[in-house]
Amino acid sequence: MSDWTAGYVADIGYTYGYYTELNPLRVKLPFLDAGIAFPEIGAACELGFGQGMSANIHAAASAVQWWGTDFNPAQAGFAQELAVASGAGARLFDQSFAEFCHRADLPDFDYIGLHGIWSWISDPNRAVIVDFVRRKLKVGGVLYLSYNTQPGWAAMVPMRDLLTEHAEVMGAPGQGIIGRIDAALDFADRLLATHPIYARANPLVADRVKKMKEQNRNYLAHEYFNRDWHPMSFAAMAEWLTSAKLNYACSAHLLDHVDAVNLSAEQQQFLQTLPDPMFRQTVRDFMVNQQFRRDYWVKGARLLNLLDKTEQIRTHRVILVAPRNGVELKATGSIGEATLNEGVYLPILDLLADHKPRTLNQIEQAVKDKGLVFAQVLQAVMVLVGKGDLAAVQDDKAITKARPYTDKLNAYLMNKARGSNDLAYLASPVTGGGIAVNRFQQLFLLARTQGKKTPEEYAQWVWHLLAAQNQRLTKEGKAIESVEENLAELTGQAQEFVEKRLPVLKALGVTG
Structure with a gap:
């Protein structure tokens, strides 16, 4: 009997995550910063969409037509359920890559995305995907691809192989994947306690195993316990994509574009001596001990002239998606945490504190009396988008068109x-993507739809819902037992929500 899972974990669902890098609207800023022309995206595809949160949010929140597949029928079923709820028309299937990529009804795509798939599939499946990209990605189209990479994973590869071998060989029949994971991690602890020379030669492995024990077991199952798990160097990745005529464009992780938070002055100077841009990426990975790459590739990179680049980047719109007082003037890169220059960042954040979209040109004009020049504005925007404090804004026509679909998806x-506490994102028609909104914040929004108007009323409504399910809040890791204390905690959270988070969600079109 054939194995439809192809060695991929299927007896436990993937997490309900949302991945903002899959949002096609994010392509514009890093492409413009790199001076590369970007396509207008009308048709997009996500291969291996998991539970389908990203695909459905992007389908509802933009004018882009989305297609996609995930081999797991349970996950595809949930994704299709969301597609029906929004009415946005996402075409989502439960086919293998080989089946989906040879469908006769697929359009040509402007954008294809794979998040966290490449490292966990076999070479034959990789070949199917590359052939699909070669045939179906339009000239000028963009591929987003993230993957575990070397050298950052080099030390962990033997331990990962040992963990999966333990789960396969030593796991009890009928134990289930979670039980096998727990047993494998316990075995790793006992092994490391014997002080093997491997651990002394690779001292960070013990810390990584300790961190694994604290992580969601659904995530661990898919991250570490598939049959295939192949961290790949950037050079090997580039070799795979050569036949699809793809050029490396730039990193989709915007903080990678800011050398000051990732590389020392000496490292920056060393990289500048390397004339080959692809080899430069490989060397850079050694400098930062890269573990996970998030990259944009383009079929036929076309460089913009300076005038076109300047004009287009100045018209790019952004919005503050975090409460103004919640933005920390710190950014974390490969070399640690950096403190951001108050003289540059405070004027920009103060300007955007009203949560209204502005172009980079408007920002520049508004802060030029502070002595700031456009280069400083651009770098600050790149950093703030990379940190998740700012987001790109789509055009007003697209916002208006998306709003009915995001309203329906968000209501669902x-x-x-x-x-459930599983679903922690809602869709924004303004950003064309997802916004983190935790369970209680969603319940407060739901209370508003039920006519509740004050934080006290929100808290009472939510408490009745929780009490009916025999649920309690927790504080400092301990359950709150009394009704009065639960209501007090809920009221405090609701008050903070009204003051800090609700204005942002209104500005982003998440709620009215």
Whole structure:
């Protein structure tokens, strides 16, 4: 009997994550910063969409037509459920890559995305995907691809192989994947306690195993316990994509574009001596001990002239998606945490504190009396988008068109939040993507739709919902037992929500 899983974990669902790098609207800023022309995206595809949160949010929140597949029928079923709820028309299937990539009804795509798939599939499946990209990605189209990479994973590869071998060989029949994971991690602890020379030669492995024990078991199952798990160097990745005629464009992780938080002055100077841009990426990975790459590739990179680059980047719109007082003037890169220059960042954040979209040109004009020049504005925006404090804004026509679909999808997700803590994102028609909104914040929004108007009323409504399910809040890791204390905690959270988070969600079109 054939194995439809192809060695991929299928007896436990993937997490309900949302991945902002898959949002096609994010392509513009890093492409413009790199001086590369970007396509107008009308048709997009996500291969291996997991639970389908990203695909459905992007389909609802933009004018882009989305297609996609995930081999796991349970996950595809949930994704299709979301697609029906929003009515945005996402075409999502439960086919293998080989089946989906040879469908006769697929359009040509402007954008294809794979997040966290490449490292966990076999070479034959990689070949199918590369052939698909070669045939179906339009000239000028963009591929987003993230993957575990060397050298950052080099020390962990033997330990990962040992963990999966333990789960396969030593796991009890019928134990289930979570039980096998727990047993494998316990075995790793006992092994490391014997002080093997491997651990002394690779001292960070013990810390990584300790961190694994604290992580979600659904995540660990898919991250570490598939049959295939192949961290790949950037050079090997580039070799795979050669036949699809793809050029490396730039990193999709915007903080990678800011050398000051990732490389020492000496390292920056060393890289500048390397004339080959592809080899430069490989060397850079050694400097930062890269573990996970998030990259944009383009079929036929076209460089913009200076005038076109300047004009287009100045018209790019952004919005503050975090409460103004919640933005920390710190950024974390490969060399640690850096403190951001108050003289540059405070004027920009103060300007954007009203959560209204502005172009980079408007920002520049508004802060030029502070002595700031456009280069400083651009770098600050790149950093703030990379940190998740700012987001790109789509055009007003697209916002208006998306709003009915995001309203329906958000209503469905918030209704799910009544009984589950799994779904922690809602869709924004302004950013064309997802916004983190935790369960209680979603329930407060739901209370507003039920006519509740004050934080006290929100808290009472939510408490009745929780009490009916025999659920309690926790504080400092301990359950709150009394009704009065639960209501007090909920009221405090609701008050903070009204003051800090609700204005942002209104500005982003998540709620009215």
